Amino acid sequence: MTEARSGAHDRPSLRVAGPLRTALLRGGPLIALLLLGGYLSFATPHFLTPSNMVNVTRQTAITAILAVGQTFVILAAGIDLSVGAIAALAASVSAVLMTQQFTVGGVTVGPVSFPVGVLVAASVGVLAGFLNGVIIMRGRIPDFIATLGTLATYRGIALLVTGGLPVPSHLTATELKGYLPGPLIWLGGGEIIGLPVVGLVAVSLAFLGWFTLRYTVLGRATFAIGGNREAARVSGINVVRTKIAIYTLSGFLAALAGLVLAGRLNSANALMGDGEELRSIAAVVIGGTNLFGGEGSVVGSMIGALIMGVLGNGLNLLNVSAFWQRVVQGLVIILVVIFDQWRRRRFGA
Numbered sequence: 001m002t003e004a005r006s007g008a009h010d011r012p013s014l015r016v017a018g019p020l021r022t023a024l025l026r027g028g029p030l031i032a033l034l035l036l037g038g039y040l041s042f043a044t045p046h047f048l049t050p051s052n053m054v055n056v057t058r059q060t061a062i063t064a065i066l067a068v069g070q071t072f073v074i075l076a077a078g079i080d081l082s083v084g085a086i087a088a089l090a091a092s093v094s095a096v097l098m099t100q101q102f103t104v105g106g107v108t109v110g111p112v113s114f115p116v117g118v119l120v121a122a123s124v125g126v127l128a129g130f131l132n133g134v135i136i137m138r139g140r141i142p143d144f145i146a147t148l149g150t151l152a153t154y155r156g157i158a159l160l161v162t163g164g165l166p167v168p169s170h171l172t173a174t175e176l177k178g179y180l181p182g183p184l185i186w187l188g189g190g191e192i193i194g195l196p197v198v199g200l201v202a203v204s205l206a207f208l209g210w211f212t213l214r215y216t217v218l219g220r221a222t223f224a225i226g227g228n229r230e231a232a233r234v235s236g237i238n239v240v241r242t243k244i245a246i247y248t249l250s251g252f253l254a255a256l257a258g259l260v261l262a263g264r265l266n267s268a269n270a271l272m273g274d275g276e277e278l279r280s281i282a283a284v285v286i287g288g289t290n291l292f293g294g295e296g297s298v299v300g301s302m303i304g305a306l307i308m309g310v311l312g313n314g315l316n317l318l319n320v321s322a323f324w325q326r327v328v329q330g331l332v333i334i335l336v337v338i339f340d341q342w343r344r345r346r347f348g349a
Helices: 002-026 028-043 050-075 083-099 114-138 143-162 182-189 197-215 217-227 229-234 239-265 276-286 298-317 322-347
Strands: 102-104 107-109
Touching: 028 298, 028 322, 050 083, 050 197, 050 217, 050 239, 050 276, 050 298, 083 114, 083 143, 083 239, 083 276, 114 143, 114 182, 114 239, 182 197, 182 239, 197 217, 197 239, 197 298, 217 229, 217 239, 229 239, 276 298, 276 322, 298 322
Parallel strands: none
Antiparallel strands: 102 107
């Protein structure tokens, strides 16, 4: 009886600590972003200018789009190292079709229209992501190894498609094949009432990702599989089908990111998006998603992507050497992960 009363008296203190615990567990990335932004606003007068904010948005958007898909994958206790390669492959295939003519059965075909090019890119991304999921689940290969292999495979296919050259390749007048369509260029570099289109695309996809995780069967299954895969299976969730769907979604979003990046660069090539897979993973982890799955959010991943974008932009404004920038960014990722693990142990995440 004494122990029961003692437990009852302890409950109010837990309730009082609840808001603080929640703030520390979920608000850490936002606090870090605000502190970083505050420091840079004093360190350089150019940071808070409207033109620089637009620049930060454009620099961050690609990583943010990839991070949406990566969030689903990591929440389900997986990892996708092939997203940058899928982005390059989808954009390269689409760019070739939108800028060149082909002869099929004696009939000249192409260049295809922008909507057809988008559909082709999305189809390539969906197929690549689907293959990732099938290899992992049906082949019973660890996510890391499988996507490391497909990373090299998809890059190789993109090199074959483009011949190792940027698309379009304007080397001489006789080799002029055409330009990327205007809507694609606008998608990567245009503005709507002063806001960069690429940023609006990233925010829209982040909202759809948040809605899917919070209100759909796929979202609930994603959390369940990451939290306890065996329990999810016993409860009736088709783990194989769900994981394949998650990787397919990641591939689809990677293809969209590739299109946006091609529009921003006014060109597509097989090596574009190199390193974006690591940046997307870093953004998700910095945003508070547990690397072991089961806990995290798309909103946190967006904040993580912003932290990385703001940090890179700030280091440029402070004239920090590109070599030292890599060192600083790597150390920041390590320190954030150490802090994340500490707060989970300390506050019982």
